Amino acid sequence: MWNRNSRVPGSVQPVYGAQHPPLGLSQSTGTSSPAKNQKAKNFDEFQQCTHDAWEFSNDDLTALGLGKVFQDVAESTANSVIENHKKINKTGFSSSPTNAANNGSSRQQSKARQEFDPDVPETYPRPNSRERDKNEREAIKLRKFEEVLSEDPINIEKLRALCWNGIPIKLRPISWRLLTGYLPTSKSRQKETLERKRKEYFLFVDKIFNGTTDFNQDTYRQIKIDIPRTKPLIPLFQKPQIQLMFERILYIWSIRHPASGYVQGINDLVVPFFTVFLSEVNGYKYVDDLDISELKEEHLRSIEADAFWCLTKLLDGIQDNYTFAQPGIQSKVSALKDLMKRIDCGLHEHLEDLEVEYLQFAFRWMNNLLMREIPLQCSIRLWDTYQSEPEGFSNFHLYVCAAFLKYWSRELKEEKDFQGVLLKLQNLPTYHWRDNEINQILAQAYELKCMFADAPSHLQNNSS
Incomplete structure (x- = not known):
């Protein structure tokens, strides 16, 4: 694949300028920043000079200087x-x-x-009406989910409608298995299906991963390079036992899908499934609070197998994103550019004036489904909606990216040069984001979908 064997991840190579500093660094550190140089004339040139665009994730950074804030609050x-x-x-x-x-x-x-x-x-005591209303809404929402999930067979369309606005954390694992089609809606078949599919996965492990013949060293080497880059600031994903599980999932998937094979970025897509299924056995704690030694081996085996099959279901729907030259991503980046002409002409013209190409920042958005732009818990919330939308990971994701770019319109317009815009786009301050921000993005994305999804001529008229 075009984006293999990168020496320094997370950078745009000389055809676009010098390397940008890692996340959290700025010009004040003395690190060189990208400066506008010559541009690639086509995608082939771009792929030859672009690394995998990996950076430290924003989602695990913490705000600095809180001690001063707390002191001010105390004095006040x-x-x-x-x-x-x-x-x-x-x-x-x-x-x-x-x-x-x-x-x-x-x-x-x-x-x-x-x-x-x-x-x-x-x-x-005076009750906090806002908190009370929120708790009542969550209780009503939970009851609605429980009613749907208690049916036999489960009405998948009703479940999709409920999941659009987010899934209660304790019902997310079973809901995701159902939404991906991994778990059957008939309750009499669910236990047998899970046992059979989990057994089948570990037969793949013995035959494909642990087998000594026809082992693809090139693919495995690239996976080994990328695994430590997967959420590097979350300690859980740096543990050898977890990394081995990810290696098996990705290697087996790539061997069973030779049309695309492994492409950098697919490693990120394992994380939400793994985290959600892990929550079932760790008391729904955040992964930062998890001690892997507390988990039973049988639980880890089930999590690994379920993550593999759900990842397979997801990638089946966006396969053209990872085939040769990644045509699916190219078409989506082009569609994003056309969409921005209509919904934020000022920002689009600003990017054009500074000669910032959409491919330079939106390629990663499409390739990694915004996994490196927003916190992990926000990605999980986003995927609730993606799995309830028809072709959510492909078509609806385009409108989410458009809403996401528009969200930063004012800040981007304040940047006066190529370097400033590109650094901003590669280091968006989303580490503090929670469900409220994601809900805002999703609401605008849905509005854009209603306006443009069934009216492609809207993107053509007055788009100059």
Whole structure:
């Protein structure tokens, strides 16, 4: 494949300029940044001079300087308490019987004092209506999922409709198995299917991975290089036992799919499946809190097999992204460019004026499904919707990328040169993102899909 054997991942090579610094570095570090040079005239030239565009992920970085923030908050709170006590003294609020008789019941005075002074113990708690409403909505949502999943056979269309807005964490593993088509909707067949498919996967391990004949050393070598780059800031994915599981999944998939073979970036796509199925056996903790030694071997085997089969189902729908010259990605990048002409002409013209090619940043977005642009938990939330949309990982992903690019429009327009725009696009500050930001992107993506998916002429008219 074109993007193998990269010496320095995460960089655009000399045809586009010097290497950009790793994530989190800037010009102030003294590291050279990409400078506009000559551009590749076609995709062949691009693939010859482009590395795999790997960087440290944004999702595991933490905000810096929190100590100063906490100190400021503490001082502000202390000053507020002092001022509130002054107000209470001026207004004469007291819990004495005399004042209670003159000014109303003691309950009313207690509430009045609490309005002025947050330090006063709250004898009569006031419910947080926003939190209460959220909990009620989550409870209703959970009940709806449980009702659908209790049916036999399970109505997959009802399940898809519910999953669009996100899946409750405890029901995500079974929902993903159903949505990918790995798990049958008939409950009488589910246990037998899982046992058979898991056994079949480990027969592949014995025959293909552990076999001594026809072992593809080139493919295995590239996989070995890429595995440590998979979520490098999450300790779990740096453990040898987990990396071996990923090696087996990727090698077996590549040997069974010779039309494409292994392509850099596919390693990222194992992570959401692996994390979701892992949550079933680790008490739904985040992967940072997991001690792999606590897990049983039989659980790890099931997770590995399920991740393999679900990855296979996913890649079957976007196979042209990974065949020779990756035509699926090329067409999607071109479609993104046409779409941006219509929905944000100002940003599109800004990129054109600075000679920033969409291929320089959007190739990775399409190749890795934004896995390297947003936190892992955001990717998992995004995949809830992708699996509920028809051709979600291919067609709907285009509109998500358009909404994602438009989200940064103002900041990108403020960058005045090629170098600034490209560095911004390669280091977007999404490490703090949660479901709210993803829901906003998804809402706009759905709006774009409704406007353009069934009306391709909209992309052609007035697109100059």
